[in-house]
Amino acid sequence: MNNTVTIKDESSSVGVSSLSKRNTTISILIIGLLFFIFGFVSWVNAILIPYFKIACELTNxxxxxxxxxxxxxxxxMSVPASFLLKRLGFKKGMMAGFWTMATGAFIFIPAASTRTYEIFLLGLFTLGAGLAILQTAANPYITILGPKERAAQRISIMGICNKAAGILAPIIFAAVILKATDTDLFAQLGTMSESQKDAALDxxxxxxxxPYSVLGCVLLALGLMVRFSPLPEINTEEETAEVATANSGKTSIFQFPHLILGAISIFLHVGTQVIAIDTIIGYAGTMNIPLMEAKVFPSxxxxxxxxxxxxxxICIPRFISQVNAFRVCTLLGTILTLLVIFAKGQVSFLGHQADISIWFMVLLGLANSLVWAGIWPLALDGLGKFTKLGASIMIMGLCGNAIMPLFYGYFADLLNERAAYWVLFPCYLYLVFYAMYGHKIRRWSI
Incomplete structure (x- = not known):
């Protein structure tokens, strides 16, 4: 494989393929740490949603x-982040991302002191802004740090770091903020006087x-650690002669249909993923599973x-190509969505007595696993000098995490929590389209 992406330092530039095994391993470990932080900060939202719903007296x-x-x-933030990274480089840009996240964590202090939901939302927005900077750097970095046909393997390793943190985050956070007596407290809130309830909720x-004060301090320290780490600077705008020739007449990122369609795929994929994880506690509640027990379902x-x-x-690319693994996962997600909606019957599993549909929700985690890893290499393929901006367009697609749960919440209030899962079905159908055909489109046709 002719890999001309280069690593820059103050004195020399070397190709990624020329990096020593040790340097490559160190780089992957550092990016793995970043993905662990992404997961911990992101997936704690699964417990924040029902927590804020009770403490701030909210609708779905x-x-x-x-x-x-x-x-x-x-x-x-995604497009501004790409320009920030271009100006500062990866390591200084990542430090800025960590420090922005730290600011968001510290905003939780005045928000909690006044029990003001809007200030919490500002803190969450700021945390997300910092993550947008980090994601804009980390995703193209790990995608091109090695052979293209093994990109899904590397992204899967990053995914393990991300989701392992996601398993720990709700459990650790719940252990810190919830008490064994809270089940009784939640049951008694409706019978309390207004002053008693305010005091209890405060x-x-x-x-x-x-926990958020500690998190803010840790994020500040991580920013300094990454800044002075041996992580190499990657020039993502280097391109082969073949790619340069193919892109010679292109002046806009919107002239790459497979990228734009890939960004839509990311939008829908992350939306389906966050619905599967962040709504499952509420869905368990409809089966009379209390919060203290339901908190483990996101894990x-x-x-x-x-x-x-x-x-x-294990299997990519030895037994199955990454694009075929992508196709299998999108088809599985489509089937599991229908089973969530239509499957009936009570089962007892892992100590929980619940409707079988919640276990199909759990299995959506399996269906979602290789979709992200499938989309990124296909969407960034052949972008050359447009890679960094293309990555920022892809990161913009992560706002699907913001928008899709609102659709679910709206239909959950309008219909019920189970019927609201219909919002997943068209998302998976589109992902099937991109996996089968959409990623091959290289020019718009009228």
């Missing part, structure tokens, strides 16, 4: 503004101050995702 729709505020920042919401879904990643690492 209002509670899903947690994901909206967090992920809409990706839409706002105490409940104040529990986020310590089950994320564990299923990790199983998919491990299969990807």
């Amino acid at each position: 729709f209002q509670s899903y503004l947690v994901t909206f505020a967090f992920y809409i920042s990706y839409f706002v 105490e409940l919401i104040s529990r986020v101050i310590l 089950y879904t994320l564990f299923a995702t990790i199983c998919g990643y491990i299969l990807g690492i």
Whole structure:
């Protein structure tokens, strides 16, 4: 493979293929740490949604503004992030991303002190803005750091780091902010006087101050660590002669249909993923599973995702190509969505007595596992000097995390939590289209 992407330092430039095995391994480990942080900060939203719903007395729709505020920042910040990275380089840009996230964590302190949901949303938006900068750097970095046909393997390794943090985040956060007596407290809120309820909810919401203060300090330290780490600078705008010739007449990122269609795929994929994880606690509640027990269901879904990643690492490309793995996962997601909606019957599994449909929700984690890894290499293929801007367009697609849960929350209020999962079905159909055909489109036809 002719890989002409270069690594820059103050004195020399070398091709990625010329990097020593040690340098490549160190780079992958550092980016893996970044993906762990992405996962920890992102997937804690699964417990924040029902937590804020109780503490701030919200509707379903209002509670899903947690994901909206967090992920809409990706839409706002992704293109500015690409210019920031171009100006500062990867390492200084990543430090700026970590410090922006730290600011968001510290905003939780005044938000909790006043029990003001709008300030919490500002903090979440700021956290997301920092993550947008980090994601804009990390995703193209890991995609091109090695052979293209093994990109899905590398992304799967990053996915394990991300989802392992996602498994830990709701459990650790719940252990910090929830008490064994909270089940009784939640049941008694409706019988309390207004002053008693306010006092109880103020105490409940104040529990986020310590963990988010610690998180802010950790993020500040991580920013410094990455800044002075041995992580090499990658010039993503280098291109082969073949790619340069193919792109010679192109002046706009919108002249790459497979990229734009890929960004739409990312929008829908992350939307389906966050719905599968962040709504499952509420869905368990409709089966009379209390919050203290239901808090583990996001971890089950994320564990299923990790199983998919491990299969990807083992099987791609030895037994199955990454594009075929992508196709299998999108088809599986379509089938599981229909089973969530239509399957009936009670089962007892892992100590939980619940409708069988919730276990199909858990298995959506498996279906979602290799979709991200499938989309990125296909969407960035052949962009050359447009790669960095193309990556920012892809990161814009992460605002699907913000918008899709609102659709789910709206239909959950209008219909019910189970019927609202119909929003997943057209998303998976589009992903099937991109996996089968959409990624091959290289010019718009009228």
